[in-house]
Structure formats: C-alpha cells, structure tokens
Amino acid sequence: MPFLTNETKDQNIDLYFQDYGEGQPVILIHGWPLSHKAWEQQVWAIVQAGYRCISYDRRGFGDSSAPYRSYDYSALASDLNAIIDQLELKDVVLVGFSMGGGEIVRYCTDYGTSNLDKVALVSSIIPLVAKKDDNPDGVPQEDLQDIMDALETDRVGFLQNFHKNFYNYSEDNKTVSDAQLHYDWSIASWASPIATIQAAKAWAETDFRPELKNVDIPTLIVHGDADNIVPKETSGDQASEGIKHSTYKVIANGPHGLNITHAKEFNEILLDFLKS
Template sequence: MSMLEVETDTLGRPVELYYEDVGYGFPVVLTHGWPLDHAMWEAQAAELLDRGCRVITFDRRGFGRSSQSQGSYNYNRFADDLAMLLDALDLRDVTLVGYSMGVGEIIRYMARHLGQRVGRLALISGVAPSLAKSSTDVGGVDEATFDRMDTELREDRFAFTAWYANELFEGCQEPTVSRATKDWIQSQIHRAATESMLAGIQLLRETDFSEDLRAIVNMPTLVVHGHADRIAPIAATSARLADALPNCVFKAYDDAPHGLFVTHARELAADLLELVKSPPNVTLPAAKV
C-alpha cells in the first residue's frame, strides 16, 4: 500500500495516487470504473495472485484514497497519471485491464503514450467508443439520463449512491447479489469526491474515443461485456468497439449486468488469466459472442 506523487496543485500541495502492488510474476494493472475504486477488483486480484501474477491496483485521482485535485478530472490527466505509475514501478509487458470508465482511460493512454510498456489489453464493460446517444450511436444513453444523474447526485449524493449500487446489478438473473455486497459497493462510492463524480458524468456524456482506437488495432485485446448491461448498453459500446478492433477477442456474457466483476467474477478471472499468459502480439483464441 503506497502513494505516488504525480504532480503538485496550484497551491503547491502534492497530488498523490494510492496504489497496491502485490505478488510476483506477470504484471497486471487494473483500472477501476466510475465511481468506484481499486477495491472493486478484489475477486479478480485474488485469483490472479494465486496464479502467479503481480497485481497492481490503484485509485484514480478524486476517488478512493487518492488525492482530490480541483479542476483536473479529464482523460488526458488520467492517462498521464497511469503513465507515471507504470514508469515509477518500471513495469514491462503489462496486461492493462480497464473496467467501464477505466476502459476510456486505457484507450486514451494507448493513444497519448503510444502504448509504452503494454503487451495486452482487457476492456471490460467499457464506455468506448462512446456512451452518449448520437447520430452514429442511436442505442446510447440519452441526454435526459445524464441530466438526471447530475441532478440527483447534487441533490442527494447518498440516495444516488444507493441507486447506483442497485443499478450495477439490474438485469442479472443469477446469482442474486446480496445486500452486503451492495453495501460494499456503496462504501467505495462514499470515498469518492463529489466533484470527481460530477466531472465523470460529464466525461461519460461528451467523450468519443473513435480516433484513439487507432492506437490499439494491433494490440492483443480482450473485450468483455454483459448482454444485460443497463448502464453501458452493449450494442452502443463494446459491440461497436469490437467492430473497430477486428483482431480482438469479444466475449459477451449472457445475462450479465454492468457489475459483472461481481456476478461473473470467476468467469472474468479465468478470461483475464488466459489473456495474461498468452504471448504478446499473437492472435488469441476465438471469441465467444
């Protein structure tokens, strides 16, 4: 459990990222979703560690135990923070795993930092190429939904948190997610800064990664999404992402909601291990669609 200083703010105060670096072997870096933190990866991290991986998880600025940094919540900054973490730990041939908003962070890193130190990618329940409804993505999330999320977060942060913890698992048939698990999800959201949460809604509303995707066309990539995802509908996100990455492996989990890191924890861990232990720059096994 460590802190990495990535910059100083306008008052000269350090901006630090909280990270955990555990184990030995194949390096795997996992980036969390909005508005969660590194703890979301608990099940996958345990399995990766048991199978001979070095697992690095961290909290994005403004989330978890990392510093709040007013006015600095954007994908370029997130990508630069990730680059500093990889450099500070001198990681090589990394398997970079992103979930939800973390997928956007990884894609921006690959474009902005030319994929340095990375050997493989896993893009889980992502928001790319874009999440918002548009003329090219009619199945995306509409403006009214983003407006409602913004309003409800401002009016009652804790009611919003409870709603989101439920929405993560809506559409899931089996297994049933316990109240205790939803409380665990809420505890992560409570650690986030309200400003970073609001900024995240705006980023999800306005960011299109179509141009950035050119940087990862030739990178061994696993794309995973749930058919029952109500937060980032599969047709608007990962189905389009897989089309843009013709050499990727695309696995769509039946009945899986956005929170498939809980509901399909073992299946996801197995798929990540298969990716981690594959040689770099080779064609992966056939997709499960």
C-alpha cells in the same frame, strides 16, 4: 500506505496503489464511482496465477488525492503513466473496467503502446456513451443530464439506487448480497463529490471512436448482454469492430458488475487471455 505522486505542472496528485505478487505486471483500473476495492474477486486470482497485480485509486476516489479540477481523460491517463513510469514497468497488461476503459484508450493515444503487452476492456464505456445521430443506441442526453442533476442534488441517494442497477438487483432477483450493495455504496459515497461529478462528465461526453486505431495490441473485450448501465450495443459491439486485434467475449445474463456476479466465468476468461 503505498503512494506514488504524479507531479504535473499544475498540481501534484498522490495515487494510492496496492502491489501484490511477482511476474508480468497487470494493472487493474476501476470503474466509476468505486475504487481499487472493486477488484476484490480478481486480485487474488491474478496473483495466484503467477502475475504481479497492481490496482490503484483513480484521483478523487478511494485514498488518492482529490483535486478541484482536472478529471479529463488525458489527466487520468497521466496518472496511469506515472504508475507505469515510476514502478519501471514493462510488458504491462492493462485491465480497465467501465470508465477505466477510457484511461486505456487515452493512454494508448497519449503515450503509445511500447510498454504494453495487451489490454482488456471490461464492461467498458468505450467507444461512446452518449446518443448521437451516428450513435443511435447511446444514452439520450436527457438521461445523462438527469444523472448529473441527481449527483448535484442527492449524490448519496443516487448512488444507493445506482448500485442496484449495476448488478441488475431486485427483491425478486438478488444477484448480489445486501452487504455487497452497502459495501459499494460506502465506497462510492466517500469519494470526492467534485470528482464524482467531473469524472461522470468525462465518461459521458468523451468520444473515443477516433482513438480506437491507437489500440494496436491484442485486446480482450468482455461485456454482459444484460448490462443496463452501458448497453453492449453502444460499447462492446462497437469496440470489437473498431479495435483491430480484439477478442470479444459476451457473458450471458451478465450485468454491468459482472466481475462480481459472474466472477468465476470472468476470471477464467481474463486468465486465459493473460496466458495466451
């Protein structure tokens, strides 16, 4: 299996990645708590459109290393930088789903945008998840604490129900197959328990609003107006206002996992942006 190693002063992180196609490189950054496998409906479309598509597993997830510590966004962005650096990539397009949007913004902050062409934030947590006095539409602290408590006491049980909400799935509205739900659960349940909790703290607590100015290249923002995980009012709406060179696309009835439920519509939006 292909791996790259991010050699830091504290520890070495082996990162599993897949690299298909030729042309301009597009790096796909998955959301919490899944792996590169979450991009199944996008990889083939990107490659067929004439691009080089690279997807990888965040540290602690999939087949990448699972250290005991270091799941803050600067650590995660350093993994992304290791991929770009070691594969000697230029003119890169970054596509981050949900938590993955944080890696993009922190990468721009810590490493600049000289190697990047454009970026896309999909169902992203950017700029802030938590409810605050100046972010009234955010998730209340007690709800975030409930997630942390559930992850500590019954992680696999929590994840089973989480993915139903991921797709706005119900017995009366089966937006995805039962097999898709089980597939996602199997991916998430095999992730490192420590990584699952620590990464959740990163996306729940990090305020990216001061960093939005660092995203100074063309940016696509895609969000569903029925996202029950990351409501667009506290994410997509604010990101589109805070990022100067942004194009904002709202998918009607799109849940958080719109790259699966609305794959055709989303792929068309993404490919149009890549070609623009």
